[in-house]
Amino acid sequence: MKAGKPPSHWRCLSPRLFVALTASAIVAYLVVLYTAELEPRSLKVGHLIIRQSLSALILGSQLNSSDEETMATEPPCEPVHQIIFIKTHKTASTTTNTLIQRYGMKHNLSFALPAGNQLFNEAKLYSRSMLFRRAPQPGSGDIFNILANHMRYNRPELEKTVPDAKYITILRHPVTKFESTFGYYNFIKGLHLEGHVNPLETFMKTPETLLHKYPLSMNNQLRNGMMFTLGFDHKFDDNETVINKTIERLDKELDLVLLTEYYDESLLLLKELMCWEIEDILYIPKGYRSQNRRYEMSDKLAQKILKWNRADERLYDHFNRTFWRKVEEYGPNFGSDLDEFRRTQKQFYDGCVDNEKLKQNAFGGREDALVMKRNSSHDCEISFMRVGKFHYKMQKEMRTREKERNPESQTSVKGNIRNRIKRGIGRSL
Incomplete structure (x- = not known):
């Protein structure tokens, strides 16, 4: 001894x-x-x-x-199942949404879904009145576990929807994010900028005039779009005091802000925060914007975009700093853990994606989409599942479970329909 x-x-x-x-x-x-x-x-x-x-x-x-x-070793952490993902536009948020969906499906968690299509009403702040169902689907538990569809951040209503949740979002540099938004949603058509050599450059010469002249449903994303999604009101676009106070509040309320430019690093921080496994953060990118929807970017144009999106610039700069502080807090194993994750991610990608095929100009000409290999694993299949398909699949499953749980109510509904038809026929006679 x-x-x-x-x-x-x-x-x-x-x-x-x-x-x-x-x-x-x-x-x-x-x-x-x-x-x-x-x-x-x-x-x-x-x-x-x-x-x-x-x-x-x-x-x-x-x-x-x-x-x-x-x-005196610490007890192991518990995986987080209460999640609110504030899905921003053109930031790799769909890819992130998909891995959150996969995690929820594998653990039989309940999803708070929009009533209509895959988006909540983004013109207004989120409220529970926008939900497809006001309570979780039967058999999944007493509370919602996950809300991850597009919506505008409204903390009080979100807390009542998914209690005790971790709040996650993702940001992208305002210049590349703005150019991507402008091209992906084909604003040149709505703003009547067809025929211009660089429609984005033309727009930035008189942005306020064009937005006022051609009001569009997605115009809210053409100035400080990330801040707007995070609950910021456009009437304060030029108000430095309100901008700073909003960012200070978000810093206290958000548990983690991912960065598109450092996506793998972001997912490693997500894994640490959520006490997940490497398998839980593997992903399949949701396609790449088509070349015909990309625009040349000069330094002068980039500076105009930054000035026009001042609130988004301040937001990104702030959370860029906090991001690297979190990387430091992770500890000395960050580099080796990142290498391990990237090796595992490459194996997953190679096992799922057919690199010899690419769907060009898919989804209305917006993307060059990846193609899944034949006979891929179930994890590959649900990792390829986009938000829209997942949304309608979950809605269908919720309706089916409700029918199985309350067959009498469904029978009465059918009986009421038949009675209304009969009464209508009687009146027509």
């Missing part, structure tokens, strides 16, 4: 507890020694106990505080 190292069967005890037990043993022995007649053999055994106890007492006192901390 090495000097200064307690026997293996003693290491599970904290030093303070060990000293207390040892002292108690010594006292107990002395009481026995002086209150009973001991045979010589028993006396020798008693002396041996005292010697071992004193040795242990000395060793225990030599243990420093770091040994005590090492011995």
